[in-house]
Amino acid sequence: MASILVFSERASLVFELLGKAKELGGKIGLELTAAAFNPGDAEAYLKRGASKVFYSDQAEVKNFEASIYAQALAQIAQKAGASLILLGSTRRGKELAGRLAQRLQAGCLTDVKSIELKEGKVICVRNAFGGATEATQAIATSAQVIALMPRACEPTPEGEKKGEIVTLHLELKPSRVKVVKKSEKDPGAVDIQGAEILVCVGKGLSRQEDLKMIEELAQALGGLVACSKPLATDLKWLPESRIVGLSGKIGKPRLALCLGISGQVQFSVGIREAKTIMAINTDPNAYIFQITDYGLIADLHQAVPQLTAAIRG
Amino acid sequence: MNIVVCVKQTVDLQQVRIRKETRQPVLENIPLTLGAIDKNALEEAVRLREKTGGKVFLVSVGPENLEETIKEGLAMGADEAILVTSPELDGTESARAALLLAGAIKQMENFDLILLGEGSADNYSGQVGPRLAEILDLPQITYAKSLEVDGRKVRAVRSLEDFLEEVEAELPVLISVVSEINEARIPAVTQILRAGRKPKKILKPADISLKIAEGRSVETLSNLAPVQERKGILFKEGLKELPGLVQALKEEGVGRK
Numbered sequence: 001m002a003s004i005l006v007f008s009e010r011a012s013l014v015f016e017l018l019g020k021a022k023e024l025g026g027k028i029g030l031e032l033t034a035a036a037f038n039p040g041d042a043e044a045y046l047k048r049g050a051s052k053v054f055y056s057d058q059a060e061v062k063n064f065e066a067s068i069y070a071q072a073l074a075q076i077a078q079k080a081g082a083s084l085i086l087l088g089s090t091r092r093g094k095e096l097a098g099r100l101a102q103r104l105q106a107g108c109l110t111d112v113k114s115i116e117l118k119e120g121k122v123i124c125v126r127n128a129f130g131g132a133t134e135a136t137q138a139i140a141t142s143a144q145v146i147a148l149m150p151r152a153c154e155p156t157p158e159g160e161k162k163g164e165i166v167t168l169h170l171e172l173k174p175s176r177v178k179v180v181k182k183s184e185k186d187p188g189a190v191d192i193q194g195a196e197i198l199v200c201v202g203k204g205l206s207r208q209e210d211l212k213m214i215e216e217l218a219q220a221l222g223g224l225v226a227c228s229k230p231l232a233t234d235l236k237w238l239p240e241s242r243i244v245g246l247s248g249k250i251g252k253p254r255l256a257l258c259l260g261i262s263g264q265v266q267f268s269v270g271i272r273e274a275k276t277i278m279a280i281n282t283d284p285n286a287y288i289f290q291i292t293d294y295g296l297i298a299d300l301h302q303a304v305p306q307l308t309a310a311i312r313g
Numbered sequence: 314m315n316i317v318v319c320v321k322q323t324v325d326l327q328q329v330r331i332r333k334e335t336r337q338p339v340l341e342n343i344p345l346t347l348g349a350i351d352k353n354a355l356e357e358a359v360r361l362r363e364k365t366g367g368k369v370f371l372v373s374v375g376p377e378n379l380e381e382t383i384k385e386g387l388a389m390g391a392d393e394a395i396l397v398t399s400p401e402l403d404g405t406e407s408a409r410a411a412l413l414l415a416g417a418i419k420q421m422e423n424f425d426l427i428l429l430g431e432g433s434a435d436n437y438s439g440q441v442g443p444r445l446a447e448i449l450d451l452p453q454i455t456y457a458k459s460l461e462v463d464g465r466k467v468r469a470v471r472s473l474e475d476f477l478e479e480v481e482a483e484l485p486v487l488i489s490v491v492s493e494i495n496e497a498r499i500p501a502v503t504q505i506l507r508a509g510r511k512p513k514k515i516l517k518p519a520d521i522s523l524k525i526a527e528g529r530s531v532e533t534l535s536n537l538a539p540v541q542e543r544k545g546i547l548f549k550e551g552l553k554e555l556p557g558l559v560q561a562l563k564e565e566g567v568g569r570k
Contacts, residue, residue: 066443066453074454082361091473095489096382096408098443107408107530110438128536129435130326133385140529143317145451176486177451180479208459223566240493246326255567265331265538276565278558286334293544294561298551306552310559311567 003031003080006050006075008088009064011015011041015155017148018048020115022156024084027117033080037061042165049074051163054080058201060172064092064180068098072170077104077143079168084122089147097147112151113273122146131269146211151252174275190224192242192249197223197257200244200271203230204281204300206261208237213304216260221309223255228267244270253289259300280304314367314462314484316358317421318391319414319429319441320351320374322375324380326434336444336537345382350430352389352497354490359498360391361462368392370421374413376403380513386510388500395421397516407436408530411444416521426467427487432457442489448523452482455489 004025006017014034025032030085034050036042039116042053054076060068073096083099087093094110101108112124115133121138128135139146192198199218205211211225218225226244231237233247243249247266256271258279268291271277279288279295280303289295296303321362324343331345332339347355359433371386371394373379384392397413405413418424427449432439439455446453454460458477460469462484471478472491500508518525 066455066512067446068445070447089458094439095443095453098411098438098440099447099453100445100446101408101440102411108438108440109531110440112464117334123534127437129324129329130437132326132329132331132538133336134534134539135533137531138534140532177454178481180481183477183479185472185475185477221562255562255565265329265386266327272539272541278561280558283478289547290545291541291543293546294558295545295547296551296554296558297547297549298555302561303555306555307559311562 003033003082004034004084005035005073005077005080005082006086007035007091007268008090009043009162009239010088010090012155013088013150014045016150016153017088018045018050018057019156020148020153021086022049022116027249028120029209030084033082034144035076043161046165047158048212049159052080053163053165054168055165056168056170058170058172058174061170065175065177066092066095066099068172068175069096070103071172073100073200074103076168079166083143085145087145087147091212093147097145102146105141106144106145107139107141108145108147109137109139110147111148112148114288115146115148115152117170120311124136124173127250127269131250131272132246134198192224192226192244193251195224195226195251196254197221198226198244198251198253198255198274199223200226200228200256200258201231202259202263202267204210205231206301208235210301211237213301213308217304217308220308221255221257222252223257230259230304245259246270258288258292259304261288314361314365314425315421315423316361316367316369317372317418317427318346318351318355318358318386319427319445320355320371320373320383321410321433322346322373322379323348323433323435332539335510336540338536338538340347345378347382347386348430348434350432350434350492352429352491353492354430354499355386355389355391356495357460357490360495361426367425370395370424372417373397374402374405374410376400380515383513384505384508386502388504389498391511393509393511394513394514397521399518402518405530406531407438407440407444411441411448412523413518413521414441414524415445415448416523417516419522420516423536426462427451428489429487429489430460430487431489431491431540439489442487446487449487451485451487453487453489454480454482457488458491458493459560460488460494462482481533510514
């Protein structure tokens, strides 16, 4: 039986992928299979609906290395009879996707935000032009490699285990890349991309000193301060790691509060996926108000301290 | 050391606007440029060459006007360009671009290092690097935020989502870089003038010996700005309506519980 093969180096992402794979596989009659290189993961995938988990505990696959994993997954895909391979679109997932797709002579889409079945075709949506647009695409080759972004689908809950673990011996060429060490990212660095709440500030901020009030508001909201590009690259008031948008990070926060930002597409792509968007701006015609749930026409310098006080209660 | 830098010509995304009525991107009359991260890869190559000697080769695939756009890269310090051009290579997909790049690189006498950006400016799928490494059977190091070459050994720090990973490999190797790796130089006028005289080798797809499948591996059904479904509640009366915003924040479960 032909199958869908699911893999990510992060088990939590496999849980998300399994749910989607089950939905797709059910409709097009594909068996649901997964690959795992750790016994705990293999068991967990069985409990979440995989009917077969292809497993190897060879030394070569203990640690992730793209060219090794591409060899491994190509062999597993063949064993599984997989025509559709779903990966997690992390950095590792993406470097694997391209290499694996080349090995399988497959078409490939990465950073896929949503996936659905239409007339028997797997239709994917992903950002294009730096996020200014969303491209709806389908892979035309018989083998398909699709990398889905984290949080693109709901994780499958744990249930009763039905399938089996198939232990494989893989033929792998040795790795030519040696990991010397792993280390923490700059501890001062903040993760704008993963933030639940973003307080974004733009050129409407008149003085660097006023960043303090923005910080205080972010703190009161339990969020992080981010900015539009000019504030970091032209004015250098904030580090470039705080830029949201085309030249910076694209997040999916629960709330994005935009202060003194006009809202051009180059910025707004970074927060477009937010559940709720709010904005404060003096200009009633600012583009930002076209993409907000709640807007307030006011001077942010006056509004922000009051807002902070109100939230602190 | 001979360094290959793969670059892609795209429209300048900072200038793309969306046609409100149709949600289509307006791409006419927008200047063409090389991708921003491509320029970081080139900058890194030029800095390496300044230390180790050798040459920097730009390799790219695109329509004929690529010959003009590539001058920007030559002005930034690349020594030569090898281009595969043809009208049908406008908007080439990753799978085909990787094969054409590989074919062009295979025609070179030798190379030690291939550098490119982690993703193109317009499509950002990050496929070309890993595909190219697979075709050329090279080790790949992606998302490098710093790198150094010592003899035949290259050492790089990779920037992954949650941590950094320091890795080592022997040349030749393919490395993709993240924008944090450096600040790309802006060429001086004299360099731009000189760039036109640097050697350019122009290949046609027929000159590439690798087998390339007919047709596209990915079809695009539509490409439009997304529809925003927002509440669109606007408090127009200034500060006295601040409580409305506070109320909305509380309803979203934000702030003190």
